Amino acid sequence: MTRPTIGVLALQGDVREHLTALAAADAAAGPVRRPEELAGLDGLVIPGGESTTISKLAVLFRVMEPLREAIRAGLPVYGSCAGLIMLADKILDPRSGQETFGGIDMIVRRNAFGRQNESFEAAVEVSGVEGGPVEGVFIRAPWVESVGAQVRVLAEHGGHVVAVRQGNALATSFHPELTGDHRVHELFVAAVRAAA
Numbered sequence: 001m002t003r004p005t006i007g008v009l010a011l012q013g014d015v016r017e018h019l020t021a022l023a024a025a026d027a028a029a030g031p032v033r034r035p036e037e038l039a040g041l042d043g044l045v046i047p048g049g050e051s052t053t054i055s056k057l058a059v060l061f062r063v064m065e066p067l068r069e070a071i072r073a074g075l076p077v078y079g080s081c082a083g084l085i086m087l088a089d090k091i092l093d094p095r096s097g098q099e100t101f102g103g104i105d106m107i108v109r110r111n112a113f114g115r116q117n118e119s120f121e122a123a124v125e126v127s128g129v130e131g132g133p134v135e136g137v138f139i140r141a142p143w144v145e146s147v148g149a150q151v152r153v154l155a156e157h158g159g160h161v162v163a164v165r166q167g168n169a170l171a172t173s174f175h176p177e178l179t180g181d182h183r184v185h186e187l188f189v190a191a192v193r194a195a196a
């Protein structure tokens with residue numbers, strides 16, 4: 001497969017930026033919001049935004065359960081920031097009623113970097129990304145509190161886990177889609193190709 005088809009879950013968040021980054025990483029990318037649009041995808045990105053809103057809208061648009069099943073069945077997924085939260089099997093501090101798709105055996109803490117540090121940038125070395133650190137843009141970012149045995153930690157910042165991979169599921173606390181550096185998306189597209 002040369003150009004995999006990758007959807008971006010378009011319920012809320014920075015969908016357009018992911019579409020641009022995926023196109024630059026040589027994927028055929030389009031927005032997805034209904035369960036029937038999941039068929040035929042080689043991979044799916046869950047954007048940054050607000051995980052409580054994405055959770056609510058996923059139930060409303062009836063994609064919560066189909067997406068859980070698709071991820072369980074091995075659909076390659078990548079989530080940035082709120083997307084990382086949506087891929088966590090467990091949230092430490094969920095809003096009442098907040099659900100996730102799951103797929104990565106980890107516990108995440110929302111808004112973890114705290115008020116003094118709501119948004120910041122930092123150079124982050126990501127395992128599997130060649131050519132030096134990426135510019136990590138953190139916006140009310142979560143961190144990963146703990147991971148299960150199947151989860152590979154790809155990056156840390158300030159002693160906290162900020163990028164992980166479990167099988168076909170990849171997640172970052174930060175937003176590579178906002179930087180113009182497409183190497184994390186290329187890593188995901190390569191994983192999608194390998195899974196196809």
Ligand SMILES: NC(=O)CC[C@H](N)C(=O)O
Binds near residue numbers: 082111
């Ligand atoms: N930039 C982001 O995606 C922020 C995530 C947001 N704090 C949440 O809980 O979903």
